[in-house]
Amino acid sequence: MFYDTARRDHGMTQDPLTALIVPRPIGWISTLDGHGRVNLAPYSFYNAVSASPPMVYFSTTGTYGDNPTKHSRRNAEETGEFVVNMVSAVLAKQMNITTSMVDYGVDEMKLAGLTPAPSRYVKPPRVAESPIALECKYWKTIEMPIEEGRETHQATVVFGRVVGIHVDDGIVKNGRIDTLAFKPVARLGYSEYTTTENVWRMPRPDDPRYQ
């Protein structure tokens, strides 16, 4: 089948778009507001975007309750800092609790029964239970185009530079990160998720030594 995205003439009951760009990694982002109150929320329009320097980005869509942007973006811009925590398989339920729409200033980390651990280079705490945490300094925000009739759904992309990295020693094996030791959760379409449960190596044809 073919459909035109402006007409969305796919004939399905639910829009399939997010089910077509999969699996999406989850950035579980902790920030502080101007009063030092913790925010924690998951984003699947998230990825690495550069290795030198190490940079990540995440996108937020539209308004959030009374706030013009989601809390994570607002806090990252106001304070210049955020932390990306890894959602391992054992943290899936806690991650889901942090998707709840709550008022600005409500601490989703506490709501989900998680433990804040101090970061080294930035003020927002990391999630102590997460096997990986990337401490980031805000770089810039790019506003996405507006779709006519969908003005409140306008997205924005927040970029940050990774300055400090925490890795649980329990997931390092033979000098490599062992993905199966923490089984990252990733996002699919609809209300669907997946867990990484298989890993294989496939060296580039022109660089067979890089394993």
Next chain:
Amino acid sequence: MFYDAAKRDHGLPQDPLKSLIVPRPIGWISTVDRQGRVNLAPYSFYNAMSEFPPIVCFGITGTYGSTPTKHSRMNAELTGEFVVNMVSESLKEQMNVTTTMVEFGIDELKLAGLTPEPSTLVKPPRVKESPVALECRYWRTIELPVEKGHEAKRGSVVFGQVVGVHIDDAIIKDGRIDTLAFKPVARLGYSEYTTTDNVWRMRRPDDPKYQ
């Protein structure tokens, strides 16, 4: 363990950064140059960034042989169009063939034994064997910061608006995209990959009706 991202004092034989932002979806991007010659290459700094309108982007690192940027970016900017093809599990070997460093103008789609299929709204062909193809119009490029001493590895991000979507009817079941019908390949660290082999639903606590 903790390490400083600028000093990279992780003490491991290989830099772990890419293994910490996982699993990354793969955008297998087909473009044409001004002479109409096809290019096909996979990118894992790829994701959706907006739903209204549908926007995707991919990050590119550094130079490529004698050309100042990778071919996909150059072609997207010169022609204003690109197509993102889905790498299903059955196409992993062909995808790997297209990672090979080849001269500008060499058709990796042909090199991998794949079939070019005309797109509907844009000029670059899609990969006929892919179960999903997103026809995109180039929107803009963002240049990322330079890391001192790593000038040649400077990254950039190419954004495009999805205008047309092809979906193999065989992966639609009960009006939904069935991820396990094509098993998308995703990127991990090092030379590692994973295949999506499990799907579960987890509804938002505040929106339990959305399945």
